[in-house]
Amino acid sequence: DSGVTQTPKHLITATGQRVTLRCSPRSGDLSVYWYQQSLDQGLQFLIQYYNGEERAKGNILERFSAQQFPDLHSELNLSSLELGDSALYFCASGPRDSTITDTQYFGPGTRLTVL
Amino acid sequence: QKEVEQDPGPLSVPEGAIVSLNCTYSNSAFQYFMWYRQYSRKGPELLMYTYSSGNKEDGRFTAQVDKSSKYISLFIRDSQPSDSATYLCASGATMNTGFQKLVFGTGTRLLVSP
Numbered sequence: 001d002s003g004v005t006q007t008p009k010h011l012i013t014a015t016g017q018r019v020t021l022r023c024s025p026r027s028g029d030l031s032v033y034w035y036q037q038s039l040d041q042g043l044q045f046l047i048q049y050y051n052g053e054e055r056a057k058g059n060i061l062e063r064f065s066a067q068q069f070p071d072l073h074s075e076l077n078l079s080s081l082e083l084g085d086s087a088l089y090f091c092a093s094g095p096r097d098s099t100i101t102d103t104q105y106f107g108p109g110t111r112l113t114v115l
Numbered sequence: 116q117k118e119v120e121q122d123p124g125p126l127s128v129p130e131g132a133i134v135s136l137n138c139t140y141s142n143s144a145f146q147y148f149m150w151y152r153q154y155s156r157k158g159p160e161l162l163m164y165t166y167s168s169g170n171k172e173d174g175r176f177t178a179q180v181d182k183s184s185k186y187i188s189l190f191i192r193d194s195q196p197s198d199s200a201t202y203l204c205a206s207g208a209t210m211n212t213g214f215q216k217l218v219f220g221t222g223t224r225l226l227v228s229p
Contacts (some may be wrong), residue, residue, distance in 0.1 A: 002158070004148075004158075028223075042203075042220065042221045043159065043205075043219040043222075044149075044216040044219065045204060045207075045219075048215070056209075056215035057215060057216055058215050058216070072147065090158045090159075092158065100207065100215055100217060101147050101149060101164045101166075102161075103161050104161060106157070106158025106159055106160065107158060108156075108157070108158065109158055
């Protein structure tokens with residue numbers, strides 16, 4: 001158990017809908033990272049937040065947005081969902097102002113299915 | 116052509132064998148190279164990273180980067196059944212815009228039999 005929690009575990013929704021995925025980092029960690037893992041695209045880095053501010057941006061679609069709140073939990077919002085958005089979404093947290101090459105602790109993931 | 120290519124495997128070896136996992140990349144701008152291990156139904160965990168050509172060792176694991184040939188390797192000595200997992204290589208660079216370009220290989224599934 002990494003100490004990172006993600007909710008919900010599974011999410012099934014329809015095309016065109018909007019969903020919110022939630023992540024709570026490990027106690028004391030200030031950085032949160034979001035990743036998408038799908039069968040055809042593999043693992044992709046989406047975005048990093050550090051202490052409430054966007055720190056690094058990866059391959060994140062404009063339909064997706066994220067934020068980190070004062071209590072350090074983070075939410076990933078996915079809108080206008082398409083079939084291709086079906087994937088496992090991981091959140092990871094890192095200590096202090098970690099960079100992408102620092103050790104990250106991954107949560108168990110949220111499996112999103114878009115029908 | 117994908118920017119990071121990795122053989123999906125599976126690669127099956129007996130316990131105690133030396134394992135060689137490989138990736139190639141095509142983007143000369145990549146500055147750092149990483150290896151992740153992912154057990155079934157779990158998130159990935161960072162094993163090693165390096166910024167330069169050459170070898171980096173950590174216990175039974177050695178990461179090797181050859182920037183001239185754009186080749187990345189991970190060697191596992193004295194492999195154990197607990198090493199059975201999917202290994203993902205990744206290459207990345209920080210762009211001038213702050214955009215973090217990080218590209219993962221599709222992963223190689225390793226099976227170590229007792």
